[in-house]
Amino acid sequence: MASSPSSQRISSTVAEAEVRRGPWTVDEDLTLVNYIAEHGEGRWNCLARGAGLKRTGKSCRLRWLNYLRPDVKRGNFTADEQLLILDLHSRWGNRWSKIAQHLPGRTDNEIKNYWRTRVQKHAKQLNCDANSSKFKDAMRYLWMPRLADHHRLHHQASDHAAMPAGQQPMGGYMESSGGMATSSSGSFASESYDGGFYSGSFASESYDGGFYSNACLGETMLNDDGNCWIQEAGFCAEAATDCQFQDTELSGWVQGFSEGLAEDFWSLDDVWKMQ
DNA sequence: AAGCATTCCAACCGCTAGAAC
DNA sequence: AGTTCTAGCGGTTGGAATGCT
Numbered sequence: 001m002a003s004s005p006s007s008q009r010i011s012s013t014v015a016e017a018e019v020r021r022g023p024w025t026v027d028e029d030l031t032l033v034n035y036i037a038e039h040g041e042g043r044w045n046c047l048a049r050g051a052g053l054k055r056t057g058k059s060c061r062l063r064w065l066n067y068l069r070p071d072v073k074r075g076n077f078t079a080d081e082q083l084l085i086l087d088l089h090s091r092w093g094n095r096w097s098k099i100a101q102h103l104p105g106r107t108d109n110e111i112k113n114y115w116r117t118r119v120q121k122h123a124k125q126l127n128c129d130a131n132s133s134k135f136k137d138a139m140r141y142l143w144m145p146r147l148a149d150h151h152r153l154h155h156q157a158s159d160h161a162a163m164p165a166g167q168q169p170m171g172g173y174m175e176s177s178g179g180m181a182t183s184s185s186g187s188f189a190s191e192s193y194d195g196g197f198y199s200g201s202f203a204s205e206s207y208d209g210g211f212y213s214n215a216c217l218g219e220t221m222l223n224d225d226g227n228c229w230i231q232e233a234g235f236c237a238e239a240a241t242d243c244q245f246q247d248t249e250l251s252g253w254v255q256g257f258s259e260g261l262a263e264d265f266w267s268l269d270d271v272w273k274m275q
Numbered sequence: 276a277a278g279c280a281t282t283c284c285a286a287c288c289g290c291t292a293g294a295a296c
Numbered sequence: 297a298g299t300t301c302t303a304g305c306g307g308t309t310g311g312a313a314t315g316c317t
Contacts, residue, residue: 021286022287023285023286023311058288059286059287061302062286066285067285108304114284
């Protein structure tokens with residue numbers, strides 16, 4: 001990222017005069033990339049000195065990991081990724097690096113920014129905290145099913161076409177036992193995520209109402225290397241909105257969402273626009 | 276067209292844990 | 297055992313880009 005010198009924050013003290021801060025220039029990027037290509041990464045302070053960069057090792061490391069690494073995926077999050085983030089965050093909270101491990105090519109910084117700018121924005125619109133159980137339930141019952149359903153509509157045909165020949169659906173991916181904690185177990189190995197639809201990922205361990213496992217999990221199939229393919233998503237937005245929530249307060253609240261905010265937050269167009 | 280507000284994201288900061296000495 | 301160094305994490309900020317009036 002090039003920038004004009006005037007826009008760069010330069011340290012003022014004599015001791016720090018040699019340390020550059022602020023946006024990286026193209027030259028700096030090239031220097032760092034070339035140096036790492038030749039010497040490898042690690043020992044960042046030594047690396048910074050060795051490369052002749054007037055940056056801290058910390059700054060070099062961050063630049064490399066978040067921007068220059070060849071496998072960094074850029075661009076908007078896909079529906080798959082959004083679903084995964086929502087689910088993983090409901091499980092682990094702000095464990096960004098842990099969440100990022102399940103999204104190949106995405107950095108913790110990017111996921112963190114996504115959460116803060118997109119998800120928390122919606123929470124604010126809804127006048128609740130993004131970490132509140134109320135908001136999490138709304139995500140599970142409305143946002144995620146809608147995203148997943150929309151995903152299904154978009155990809156069903158192509159997924160079918162792309163499925164390896166001769167493979168048959170496994171039947172219910174997870175048998176509902178009336179509680180998500182049981183039905184969700186074992187479905188979340190990162191290895192099983194191949195960038196496709198992450199079936200079985202919507203369950204929250206804290207949720208035991210049984211609704212999600214029944215209404216939301218589709219039939220799946222696994223390919224030879226264990227990757228999970230969705231065969232047919234067994235739930236839809238209607239299932240979610242028709243659901244009778246056990247919590248009457250939440251039910252009314254969600255109903256308010258559906259009616260009052262359908263054109264905004266819960267609009268599929270709006271959700272899809274974020275991709 | 277200009278000014279203001281908002282959004283988005285790269286980069287920084289402080290802190291912690293673990294390794295090395 | 298104590299100190300220093302390094303890597304990594306999560307929170308925060310600055311400013312460019314974009315949208316709105």
